[in-house]
Amino acid sequence: MRITVRGIVQGVGFRPTVQRVATLLGMHGYVQNNGSNVIIEVDGDAERFVIELRNSLPPLARLDSVEISAGLPDAELLTMGFQIVKSSSGQKGVGIPNDTAICYNCQKEMFDPKDRRHLYAFTNCTDCGARFSIIRDLPYDRELTSMDRFPMCPDCRMEYMDPNARRFHHQTISCSNCGPKFRLHDGEGKPVAGEPIPSFASMLDQGFIGVAKGWGGMHLCCTLATLPRMRQWYRRKEKPFAIMVRDMYAVRKYAVPDRHEAELLTSTHRPIVLLPKQDSEITELVAPGLGNIGVFLPYTEMQHLLFHELKDDALVMTSANVPGEPMVLQDEDALALGAECYLFHDREIVNRCDDSVVRSFQNGTFYIRKSRGHIPVSIDFPFEGTAIGLGAQESIAGALAIGKKLYATQYIGDASSAGVLEFLESAIAYQRRLLGADTVDAIGIDLHPGYSTRRLGRRLADAMGSRLVEVQHHWAHAAALMVDHRIDEAVVLTLDGTGYGDDGNAWGGEVLHTTFDSHRRVGHLQEIPLLGGEKAVYDVKRLVFAIKEALGQDCGYFTDFDSALLRKMMTKSPRTTSMGRVLDALSCYLGICQYRSYDGEPAMKLERYLERGKPTFEMAAEVRDGVVQTIPLFAQLFESEGRKEDLAISFVKALLGSLVDIACLEADSKGLGSIGLTGGVSYNATVCRLTKEIARSKGFELLLPDQIPNGDGCISTGQCAVALSSRKG
Numbered sequence: 001m002r003i004t005v006r007g008i009v010q011g012v013g014f015r016p017t018v019q020r021v022a023t024l025l026g027m028h029g030y031v032q033n034n035g036s037n038v039i040i041e042v043d044g045d046a047e048r049f050v051i052e053l054r055n056s057l058p059p060l061a062r063l064d065s066v067e068i069s070a071g072l073p074d075a076e077l078l079t080m081g082f083q084i085v086k087s088s089s090g091q092k093g094v095g096i097p098n099d100t101a102i103c104y105n106c107q108k109e110m111f112d113p114k115d116r117r118h119l120y121a122f123t124n125c126t127d128c129g130a131r132f133s134i135i136r137d138l139p140y141d142r143e144l145t146s147m148d149r150f151p152m153c154p155d156c157r158m159e160y161m162d163p164n165a166r167r168f169h170h171q172t173i174s175c176s177n178c179g180p181k182f183r184l185h186d187g188e189g190k191p192v193a194g195e196p197i198p199s200f201a202s203m204l205d206q207g208f209i210g211v212a213k214g215w216g217g218m219h220l221c222c223t224l225a226t227l228p229r230m231r232q233w234y235r236r237k238e239k240p241f242a243i244m245v246r247d248m249y250a251v252r253k254y255a256v257p258d259r260h261e262a263e264l265l266t267s268t269h270r271p272i273v274l275l276p277k278q279d280s281e282i283t284e285l286v287a288p289g290l291g292n293i294g295v296f297l298p299y300t301e302m303q304h305l306l307f308h309e310l311k312d313d314a315l316v317m318t319s320a321n322v323p324g325e326p327m328v329l330q331d332e333d334a335l336a337l338g339a340e341c342y343l344f345h346d347r348e349i350v351n352r353c354d355d356s357v358v359r360s361f362q363n364g365t366f367y368i369r370k371s372r373g374h375i376p377v378s379i380d381f382p383f384e385g386t387a388i389g390l391g392a393q394e395s396i397a398g399a400l401a402i403g404k405k406l407y408a409t410q411y412i413g414d415a416s417s418a419g420v421l422e423f424l425e426s427a428i429a430y431q432r433r434l435l436g437a438d439t440v441d442a443i444g445i446d447l448h449p450g451y452s453t454r455r456l457g458r459r460l461a462d463a464m465g466s467r468l469v470e471v472q473h474h475w476a477h478a479a480a481l482m483v484d485h486r487i488d489e490a491v492v493l494t495l496d497g498t499g500y501g502d503d504g505n506a507w508g509g510e511v512l513h514t515t516f517d518s519h520r521r522v523g524h525l526q527e528i529p530l531l532g533g534e535k536a537v538y539d540v541k542r543l544v545f546a547i548k549e550a551l552g553q554d555c556g557y558f559t560d561f562d563s564a565l566l567r568k569m570m571t572k573s574p575r576t577t578s579m580g581r582v583l584d585a586l587s588c589y590l591g592i593c594q595y596r597s598y599d600g601e602p603a604m605k606l607e608r609y610l611e612r613g614k615p616t617f618e619m620a621a622e623v624r625d626g627v628v629q630t631i632p633l634f635a636q637l638f639e640s641e642g643r644k645e646d647l648a649i650s651f652v653k654a655l656l657g658s659l660v661d662i663a664c665l666e667a668d669s670k671g672l673g674s675i676g677l678t679g680g681v682s683y684n685a686t687v688c689r690l691t692k693e694i695a696r697s698k699g700f701e702l703l704l705p706d707q708i709p710n711g712d713g714c715i716s717t718g719q720c721a722v723a724l725s726s727r728k729g
Helices: 014-024 046-055 074-078 104-110 154-161 196-205 224-234 248-254 259-266 281-286 301-309 331-335 418-435 452-464 473-485 541-550 560-569 579-589 601-612 630-638 644-669 685-697 712-728
Strands: 002-008 029-035 037-042 062-069 082-084 088-091 182-186 210-213 218-223 242-245 272-276 292-296 314-319 341-345 357-361 364-369 378-380 387-389 399-402 405-408 442-446 467-471 489-500 506-515 519-525 674-678 701-703
Touching (some): 014 046, 046 062, 196 210, 196 218, 224 314, 248 259, 248 281, 248 314, 259 357, 418 452, 442 452, 473 489, 473 712, 489 579, 489 644, 506 579, 541 630, 579 630, 601 644, 601 685, 644 685, 674 685
Parallel strands (some): 029 088, 272 357, 489 674
Antiparallel strands (some): 002 062, 272 292, 357 364
């Protein structure tokens, strides 16, 4: 019988496992990589074989489907024994495993002086290591990876051919005799003598700022003692950095993880996890003004070896890039950053992949950045056909829908630079090649006329003869949430910083009734003038000025001259319903953060106050014709005195209460038992908790993002859904 298996079945030790199971059952036949799937032919009971195979799967393998059909005649199989035969190009479709943290067995080998891979920085096996970041195409064979230029030495070849070895048929097998190697350079790019990793560790301990090449890109790194100088050099005065720490003991020195957060940290994905931070001078330096800190554990061989040599138990590790540009991949681009030492290796990075960033909410996981370790992956998709989604403008990821599956790209970045757009286009092209998406029915783009992703969408649509479908930003958020939860109708709170609305204004505090075919704005926050347009997003005192001016009150932040100029802008400036801007204004008024130096800063610094606050003030946000009266709610705030924490949460609870009222009334009228919450504001744990509590008090469940990012990383998913839904007409 022929068994066709689809899923994560290449590069994970699947074929050797098949051979072991067949041998155990005394069966003859063969196993073969066939493009994205694997074909197995056996001369015995196929059903029994599949049961045994499922029970014996290697850690990284996943079976999505198994089909059994007629195969070769038994007589022909009987002459074969059981063989792993040469791969065929076969069918298209993503079957690539994620980059996975080095496993315990490989770590043990690296630190065993008697092992031939002692201190070898590219030790990996069928259970771990780089995959997505080094694969050019399928099937997953060495010649289609960036290991193709490193022929196996005799010792590695023996392991590769040994059915009893852990690296039997492991495509990226290597050792210090035949594999890639690290090298060290000084700040001018000149080679540094000595062992590269120990010397690099010594330089970091001495206070150097370095660049280290990893699997899917490069990190800028330094010790925590060097961080003040790093902030000045990198011109990043307030923005938080992620830190990589030696082990879980070190994690608890800097943060307070719960059980679920500890599981996220130690998972094979090894994401950066936002954790409640320990209050100390050093954690405040890492994440100024915030209640949490981004922490992750070593995942590459080099990182484990680096901490083996370091005196410190933590390093700042952030993507190495020119601000606004993608993470660098080439040595010459890294040298242009102007660091003081460089740890490079000679294995090509095929696919750039930033570190994933997640946070826990009530034992669920929110993806802030879904990338290394979590990509590639597919989720179920409700429509036939093929579509591309290009996202919005910031925090973008692309997406490709095909065969009723949705494949998001890795995190791309902010599309204000040509380099990021090129990265987005290449990531989409890579997916199309692996999935066999030769034709594309539709391309979804954002409504905002100034977004560079729209220009890319038009160019791709012209080149491929695809329909171009404009999708309103918050509709895309809601549609992505529906895809995530496999529903086709929802009432959703879409709360974020900004999105171009159907009326041309900046939306961001919306209640939408949505299907994949249409959306209707059921309610929203009251509009607030953005005095000076984009300037008000950064100088958030202007938001408070506009609110106080609307109430006939003096602001006090500006001189009489500046106040007069701002007053003239009140009727001429663009207006916004953004929940993000409301939280910024609240943060500013309470004296928490009055200038935004990085995306989301005022609202993020407000969050720690919301977590500590008690809603002791009786505030209420009136609703008029579906519009939540934000400005009168601020008047109640201005008249109240008390702790910042209590004022903040009382205000936010009142605002959310009115938005949830609108959503629940609409959901009830449609016969729905739940409402949704998505958008960048939904990363705020207190906002989610309050929304969930208020919804449940009214008899409704709350749907939150699960498989997709809450923020703009999900926009491309929603665009694909709307774009293909529109084919039905």
